[in-house]
Amino acid sequence: xxxxxxxxxxxxxxxxxxxxxxxxxxxxxxxxxxxxxxxxxxxxxxxxxxxxxxxxxxxxxxxxxxxxxxxxxxxxxxxxxxxxxxxxxxxxxxxxxxxxxxxxxxxxxxxxxxx
Amino acid sequence: xxxxxxxxxxxxxxxxxxxxxxxxxxxxxxxxxxxxxxxxxxxxxxxxxxxxxxxxxxxxxxxxxxxxxxxxxxxxxxxxxxxxxxxxxxxxxxxxxxxxxxxxxxxxxxxx
Numbered sequence: 001x002x003x004x005x006x007x008x009x010x011x012x013x014x015x016x017x018x019x020x021x022x023x024x025x026x027x028x029x030x031x032x033x034x035x036x037x038x039x040x041x042x043x044x045x046x047x048x049x050x051x052x053x054x055x056x057x058x059x060x061x062x063x064x065x066x067x068x069x070x071x072x073x074x075x076x077x078x079x080x081x082x083x084x085x086x087x088x089x090x091x092x093x094x095x096x097x098x099x100x101x102x103x104x105x106x107x108x109x110x111x112x113x114x115x
Numbered sequence: 116x117x118x119x120x121x122x123x124x125x126x127x128x129x130x131x132x133x134x135x136x137x138x139x140x141x142x143x144x145x146x147x148x149x150x151x152x153x154x155x156x157x158x159x160x161x162x163x164x165x166x167x168x169x170x171x172x173x174x175x176x177x178x179x180x181x182x183x184x185x186x187x188x189x190x191x192x193x194x195x196x197x198x199x200x201x202x203x204x205x206x207x208x209x210x211x212x213x214x215x216x217x218x219x220x221x222x223x224x225x226x227x
């Protein structure tokens with residue numbers, strides 16, 4: 001299993017600013033992901049955070065808007081850049097252990113409100 | 116590709132009613148199947164899982180049986196409580212290095 005600490009848990013930000021969200025895992029994992037959950041909606045995968053290389057982004061998400069760092073196997077950050085009210089969402093960090101058919105583990109999420 | 120289809124919500128039930136949330140899947144091979152729960156303002160928590168055909172996952176009074184013949188993993192609870200109000204996600208993970216695929220979630224509201 002994995003315990004994931006995500007912070008901040010919530011924030012209210014001004015439009016045009018940036019926020020960096022941190023995700024710390026208590027064990028080394030290969031697969032780490034960032035999701036967005038807009039109000040009342042399901043999960044949307046933003047990107048896969050790759051250790052030592054650039055993140056792999058899903059369609060509709062770009063590095064300039066959502067830069068991701070993954071300096072080691074236990075830590076990652078997601079930055080939401082040049083924010084607008086449309087970025088108001090819950091952002092979730094998730095990890096999976098590769099090579100096994102085991103479940104995904106989630107952080108508590110970061111509730112972002114852009115005003 | 117892999118996909119999960121679950122019934123649309125919201126589902127509104129009275130306390131002590133019987134709950135069923137339908138989930139069907141498409142996947143190659145023999146995936147593991149999961150139900151996650153998301154309480155208001157929180158992240159996703161694993162509720163139960165099953166890793167092979169005919170397995171029954173259970174937790175907190177919830178049950179789901181892995182039915183390969185119908186590619187289904189329906190969530191059931193005999194008597195819901197107000198505290199069960201949450202969003203429920205069905206998910207699967209195939210073998211190898213493929214990641215988890217989630218359904219769209221079903222919101223459950225239980226009224227006293």
